[in-house]
Amino acid sequence: MSGVEEIILDTLSLDKQAIVFVNSKRSAESRAENISKQIKTSNELLEKISDSVLKALSNPTKQCKRLALCIKKGIAFHHAGLSSIQRDLVEEGFRNRVIKVIVATPTLAIGVDLPAFRVIIRDLKRYSGFGMQYIPVLEYHQQAGRAGRPSFDSKGEAIIIAKDVIEREELWQKYVNGKPENIYSKLAVEPVLRIYVLSLISGGFVKSFDELFEFMGNTFYAHQYGDMDRLKVILVKTIKSLVSWDFLEEFEGEILATRLGSRVSELYLDPYTANYLLENYDADFDDFSLLQLICWTLEMRPLMRTRKAEENLIFDKIVNSKLLVEEPDSYSDEFEEFLHSVKTASVLVDWMSEVTEEKLYEKWGCAPGELNAKLERGNWLLYSLYELLKIRGYKNIGRILRIQTRLKAGVKEELLALLRLKNIGRVRARKLYDNKICDLGDVKKADMTSLTQILGEKLAVDVKAQLGIVEKPVKLNKRKGQINLNDFS
DNA sequence: GGACGGTGAAACTTCAGGTTGCCTC
DNA sequence: GAAGTTTCACCGTCC
Incomplete structure (x- = not known):
């Protein structure tokens, strides 16, 4: 058992809560998992949260399942890869004192107000491109400051883990007695x-x-x-x-x-980016090349990293696509970043080809939270590109907006018509389409029984109403094995 | 003898995050 | 630089 785990078990025996800070998502997950394995008890509330975590997506990823299992034991991990629903569930569970331990990356130190009796800072070093570097003292304060909840505890404990006596002294001087860094204006950037x-x-x-x-x-x-x-x-x-x-x-x-x-x-665009987009845009684009154009901007950074095993795939993509952007020299520093832009664009293209989040996680290691962050930005940049081109007098740019909508919803072109209905997203639209209900006209014509089978009772009525048709709800006998899409929403 | 399974050491891979921007019939 | 993961050799067991 590691030092961290001993401290955690001790904290639990005092019936107190703790937050552990580590320096990578992977560590957060595996630590949480290890701790949860040592805990036998569970309860109804935890089961409930665990269940909600699993249902946050229509196709749970491995990450979702892992988190759900940990939460059953009152242990959670927390990082930017979680979907926002899951993050909220974890935070709320902790606030309500149902979840006892969170193992987190620094996400939790910023913004979220979640005090705990104990804060354990396992990693004071973080990878920075040039090996491991100490985190700023300011950040240490952020993390340590999570300890001590005024309404429950009169004190809090912040614990740093040192390897040996020498490191202990070093850390004590640097962080506990150390002065925070000066704050510098970022305006000059x-x-x-x-x-x-x-x-x-x-x-x-x-x-x-x-x-x-x-x-x-x-x-x-x-x-x-x-x-x-x-x-x-x-x-x-x-x-x-x-x-x-x-x-x-x-x-x-x-x-x-x-x-x-x-x-x-x-549009709050960096003028440099705006100029870059206008200079490199070419009407002869496809889904992939347009998204790659977008991904090769400062605004999309940090990009999704190309893993070793993906490199060949990415090279192939570059060779076999007609990109709008000129490829940097393969020996330049930029080149690696360029590969990342191609990977990010590939993931986004997969997403709008209706690849599930579960598969994206498996294939690209792209977790739901990270995907969402990139979708939001990509969406904004596509819209911005459209607006700039419009002012410049370009014609036939409606295609860009269609791609934007597809990116937002994660659907193929053929589902766009159905998306105009409220409460119809990628999953339901696909289901309708596969049942030969392909556009609003088809929805109008569709008989209520089949529509109800696809969408459920309430939604079927609602969708018809959106098209100006008043229908009575149809009750179905639920048969074994029948999938009710409402269960996933 | 061969399929299978468990174990541990060595080799390999990867490494935090986010705020607002826009428009919406 | 270090944690976590994968790979692989090795050994024992069972049929």
């Missing part, structure tokens, strides 16, 4: 500056370079560095780019945003 400058001008807050300079001079960034000459150089460079991209124009001594520039600002 180029993408952030580009976005701000454009929005200041587009919003009419600033009308000339002098005004812009004055405004920026009053920011925290300028206050911190005091190097106004350098700031001027950066601002001039930024303005020049924005003008050359046709987002800003100079007119009688004033700087104004163009229509395109204003839209870029409204």
